[in-house]
Amino acid sequence: MLLDIFDPKAAPKAIGIDLGTTNSIVAYVRDGSPAALVTCDGAPLLPSVVHYADSGAILVGRAAKAQLTRDPGRTIASVKRFMGRDAKDPETKRLGAQKFAVPKNDEQARSVRFDVGRPASLTPVEVSAEILKSLKQSAVDQLRGVGGVVITVPAYFDDAQRQATKDAGRLAGLEVLRLLNEPTAAALAYGLEQKQNGLFAVYDLGGGTFDITILRLEDGVFQVKASGGDSALGGDDMDRAIAEGLLEQMGAPSPRSPQVVALALSAARELKHALTETTQASIELPAKGGTSIQAKLTRSELDALILPLLERTGKACRRALRDAGVDAAALDGVILVGGSTKVLRVQSYVAELFGKAPRCELDPELVVAYGAALQADLLTRDDAEVLLLDVLPLSLGIETMGGGVDKILPRNTTIPTGARATFTTYADNQTGFELHVVQGERELAADCRSLARFSLRGIPPMPAGMARLEIELAVDENSLLKVSARETTTGISQEIAVQPSYGLTDDDVERMLIEALDFGEEDLERRRLVETRVEGERLVLATNKGLIADADLLNATERAAVDQALTQLKSAIESAKSASPVQAAIDGLDHATHDWAGRRMNRAVALAIAGKSVLDIEKSVENAAGVDAHVARHRGETA
Amino acid sequence: MMSPFEVLGVPVLFALDEGELEKRHRDLSKALHPDRYAGRPSSERREALSRAISVNEAFRKLRDPISRAEALLSELGREVTETNQPKPPPALLMQVMEQREALSLARRAGDRGKVESIAAHASGRAEEASERMADAFSEDPIPVEQVLQLLGELRYLRRLKEEAGAALDEL
Numbered sequence A: 001m002l003l004d005i006f007d008p009k010a011a012p013k014a015i016g017i018d019l020g021t022t023n024s025i026v027a028y029v030r031d032g033s034p035a036a037l038v039t040c041d042g043a044p045l046l047p048s049v050v051h052y053a054d055s056g057a058i059l060v061g062r063a064a065k066a067q068l069t070r071d072p073g074r075t076i077a078s079v080k081r082f083m084g085r086d087a088k089d090p091e092t093k094r095l096g097a098q099k100f101a102v103p104k105n106d107e108q109a110r111s112v113r114f115d116v117g118r119p120a121s122l123t124p125v126e127v128s129a130e131i132l133k134s135l136k137q138s139a140v141d142q143l144r145g146v147g148g149v150v151i152t153v154p155a156y157f158d159d160a161q162r163q164a165t166k167d168a169g170r171l172a173g174l175e176v177l178r179l180l181n182e183p184t185a186a187a188l189a190y191g192l193e194q195k196q197n198g199l200f201a202v203y204d205l206g207g208g209t210f211d212i213t214i215l216r217l218e219d220g221v222f223q224v225k226a227s228g229g230d231s232a233l234g235g236d237d238m239d240r241a242i243a244e245g246l247l248e249q250m251g252a253p254s255p256r257s258p259q260v261v262a263l264a265l266s267a268a269r270e271l272k273h274a275l276t277e278t279t280q281a282s283i284e285l286p287a288k289g290g291t292s293i294q295a296k297l298t299r300s301e302l303d304a305l306i307l308p309l310l311e312r313t314g315k316a317c318r319r320a321l322r323d324a325g326v327d328a329a330a331l332d333g334v335i336l337v338g339g340s341t342k343v344l345r346v347q348s349y350v351a352e353l354f355g356k357a358p359r360c361e362l363d364p365e366l367v368v369a370y371g372a373a374l375q376a377d378l379l380t381r382d383d384a385e386v387l388l389l390d391v392l393p394l395s396l397g398i399e400t401m402g403g404g405v406d407k408i409l410p411r412n413t414t415i416p417t418g419a420r421a422t423f424t425t426y427a428d429n430q431t432g433f434e435l436h437v438v439q440g441e442r443e444l445a446a447d448c449r450s451l452a453r454f455s456l457r458g459i460p461p462m463p464a465g466m467a468r469l470e471i472e473l474a475v476d477e478n479s480l481l482k483v484s485a486r487e488t489t490t491g492i493s494q495e496i497a498v499q500p501s502y503g504l505t506d507d508d509v510e511r512m513l514i515e516a517l518d519f520g521e522e523d524l525e526r527r528r529l530v531e532t533r534v535e536g537e538r539l540v541l542a543t544n545k546g547l548i549a550d551a552d553l554l555n556a557t558e559r560a561a562v563d564q565a566l567t568q569l570k571s572a573i574e575s576a577k578s579a580s581p582v583q584a585a586i587d588g589l590d591h592a593t594h595d596w597a598g599r600r601m602n603r604a605v606a607l608a609i610a611g612k613s614v615l616d617i618e619k620s621v622e623n624a625a626g627v628d629a630h631v632a633r634h635r636g637e638t639a
Numbered sequence B: 001m002m003s004p005f006e007v008l009g010v011p012v013l014f015a016l017d018e019g020e021l022e023k024r025h026r027d028l029s030k031a032l033h034p035d036r037y038a039g040r041p042s043s044e045r046r047e048a049l050s051r052a053i054s055v056n057e058a059f060r061k062l063r064d065p066i067s068r069a070e071a072l073l074s075e076l077g078r079e080v081t082e083t084n085q086p087k088p089p090p091a092l093l094m095q096v097m098e099q100r101e102a103l104s105l106a107r108r109a110g111d112r113g114k115v116e117s118i119a120a121h122a123s124g125r126a127e128e129a130s131e132r133m134a135d136a137f138s139e140d141p142i143p144v145e146q147v148l149q150l151l152g153e154l155r156y157l158r159r160l161k162e163e164a165g166a167a168l169d170e171l
Helices: A124-143 A159-171 A182-194 A235-250 A258-274 A299-324 A344-354 A367-379 A506-516 A521-553 A556-575 A579-592 A594-610 A614-638 B004-008 B018-032 B042-063 B065-075 B090-109 B112-138 B144-170
Strands: A013-019 A023-030 A033-036 A049-052 A058-060 A075-077 A146-153 A176-181 A198-205 A210-218 A221-230 A280-286 A292-298 A333-337 A387-389 A396-399 A405-409 A417-424 A433-439 A449-456 A468-475 A481-487
Touching (some): A023 A367, A124 A146, A124 A159, A146 A182, A182 A198, A198 A299, A198 A344, A299 A344, A299 B144, A333 A344, A506 A521, A521 A556, A521 A594, A579 B042, A594 B018, A594 B042, B004 B018, B004 B042, B065 B112, B090 B144
Antiparallel strands (some): A023 A033, A198 A210, A210 A221, A417 A468
């Protein structure tokens, strides 16, 4: 075995985490190849289960999973299914052993809450953070420090579910560099291994979520053409379908106790796993009156039970192909991802659907974490040749009068993206606007996911249709939305507070962070200093590299200002006792390099465009003559 | 504000080569995508984000024949949107209405093949209309009224295609 030589000056490694419904994995890149780290369970797969023991201890992984049937009320499995969902979400009504807390007020009702027998109920974000903390600890132990992290999410996760995942990362004390779509991560792992250009479909059926992604790999760019799926469809649903039958055979009375439900679900999983090897499986289960039964399940029974679920995936696949504008026959390959694709009927269904045998050379349970690690590595390198271009999974729109939706950004738009829309008053002397941003494909706003509501007050009275409210939606590379709005007629550009409809506010996360630390604010301040120092060091490095490549874009005065700001930042990093002077020096350098950065970007754009051949330019000039002549004439008329 | 043609640095032209356009989008994305600025100062990251947004918006506009035609008309000083353009000829409206009727019948009958053939027919007609649009834009002077007609036709065909798509989602 090779021993990693510890270099004390090396920057901490960026890692990739697959935060799965059933299992979670942490991976990193070693000598150019991704490798999974061993978790606290001694294996790469960490069961995504958290147990809150009587003693106050928190167990994660296999030890927690062992408590599922013994103490289901204090043990949370499949927490991912509740991320970004509110207390009334239909997901809370389905067969499961966890106990939900009744929200005490509207504020609390914005998130699902678990009652684990402690004074305070817990949100899915807090439970997920425990899984992330455990993975982080494994990485720290083995890599002696962790840089940023890329966390994967289902491609079909909406804004609220993504935001919740990012919050969980922050709460676990991780610097979240990026949220990466799981199928795109898998494609990255495959693509970098095979180095083959082409059009691919990634069929990702996990424990709780289903994604289908159609993407093209060309010139080192992984460009997603279309994504689709269902963020509440996966192996858990197979388990439920099996468990319903088992509960009937057990003669379990209604209401069923959490223990019995947990037992049936765990038996269902065992039968499902066994049927990938044999055509018939059985398991002993307790039954009415202290007796026991031998519950049997054949492979063909399982196939019939899961067919309706597979048909739902088929529908999403056909739609994604249509959105991408391609036929199944045009695909160069179909990649299988996710533990549930180990079920044999899933594999044969995918083969029938796409008309070709799917590929699963890379372990479908590890491939997403590999992709996350590769992306984390790409983000921390300047010589990256590979780029991922993802899409917005669900349309973004604004509720119109009458409850309809005005779709402003359609699904499958390449991200980052943005759009502006103008709204106007519909009544005379109307002094306020109410706006509601929603996400989804349904025609009625009430059937879509509510993302944010905001209002603008204090518009001077004027006739209907006169006031103009300009809304700007910006979606970043993580598919996270930012909304801004201003009233343009009066010239008052007003900053409008957007109240998210779901999940936690920044203040909530801040408070949780303080509570989670042993010494509260003191610890938090120390942590901030460490984080700000890391950021500062990274900036010094990036600026020095920029000076080597593009110093010619600075005049002497500017150069002196940059050098001075650099020196100040370096000394702040060395001597500072708190984060704020370092932050001030960072801002100073940021300010000194601002114009230069713009010029450097212009140069990068010019270089990208210069790749075009001379012949093309001549051809385009010739063809463009018609419009150009017309434009010139038109401009002449108006001038 | 820069036109989408300027943002992507491509000729002001309807008959853009799709492969070239995609390549330009990829090359500019490699230069401007926020992932390329992960370790940079926050103002630089914001700037890269806003430029990458413009590149993607321009790409979205020029890839779609309807918004590409709108962008060209806008270069000519004609701001056209769905609501302020002339209605297409009655003959086309009749045809589209018949197709829609056929679509709703096929939808109710659960006839997947029929819905697919209506969608394919709409796609084929849209391609033809796009070709005629390219011809119109290559004339000098550009026959603006004819372009507007074709634009209306493309909009109707797209809506038909979307409805057929929605029907396929249900079947």
